[in-house]
Amino acid sequence: MRKMIGIVLTSLLLFASVQGVTSASASAKTGKPSLMMLLLRAGYFVPSEKDFRKIYGSGPAFGTELRLGRKRLAAWLEGSYFGRSGELSKTAEATKVKIMALEGGALWRIKTGKMTPYIGAGAGYFQYKETNIIGEAKQGKVGFCGIAGATLTLARRLIFDCRLKYSLCNMQPADFKINIGGLTAGVGLGIRF
Numbered sequence: 001m002r003k004m005i006g007i008v009l010t011s012l013l014l015f016a017s018v019q020g021v022t023s024a025s026a027s028a029k030t031g032k033p034s035l036m037m038l039l040l041r042a043g044y045f046v047p048s049e050k051d052f053r054k055i056y057g058s059g060p061a062f063g064t065e066l067r068l069g070r071k072r073l074a075a076w077l078e079g080s081y082f083g084r085s086g087e088l089s090k091t092a093e094a095t096k097v098k099i100m101a102l103e104g105g106a107l108w109r110i111k112t113g114k115m116t117p118y119i120g121a122g123a124g125y126f127q128y129k130e131t132n133i134i135g136e137a138k139q140g141k142v143g144f145c146g147i148a149g150a151t152l153t154l155a156r157r158l159i160f161d162c163r164l165k166y167s168l169c170n171m172q173p174a175d176f177k178i179n180i181g182g183l184t185a186g187v188g189l190g191i192r193f
């Protein structure tokens with residue numbers, strides 16, 4: 001819990017510093033406020049771990065993202081959720097997994113305009129919970145991620161975003177080590193403020 005609070009506070013400080021720098025430079029040059037976006041996200045998550053995929057497969061992941069910045073540099077904060085049911089490999093008993101993540105970082109817009117490609121990196125706090133007949137295994141740990149995508153302006157305030165995100169988080173919630181990260185191909189629909 002302390003790690004989660006630390007990550008949230010660090011992310012808020014990062015956003016405040018980016019917001020302050022971009023607001024000052026924007027008002028000095030153009031008089032326009034800095035950029036802010038709020039997106040709803042949906043994607044398809046493919047776990048890195050082969051044994052994890054064997055039990056749970058791949059599937060949909062959902063989240064929300066807040067993005068702040070101006071011109072080339074922006075900060076982002078995202079909350080996401082992935083949940084699946086499967087069968088234990090030895091006993092074929094039912095099992096369920098939930099992975100929740102709070103991630104944040106910085107991204108660099110390669111080119112600005114109606115279509116804006118970007119790359120970025122960040123860190124996050126990942127919460128893993130698995131429930132089955134054997135019991136419950138859960139753990140929270142810090143991990144890392146990288147993103148690459150593009151944002152398309154559909155209307156004055158409406159935006160569409162598509163991106164790839166790779167996350168990495170090694171943990172040991174029970175007597176096994178696992179990387180709960182993987183590749184997420186996703187889209188987002190949002191509003192620019």
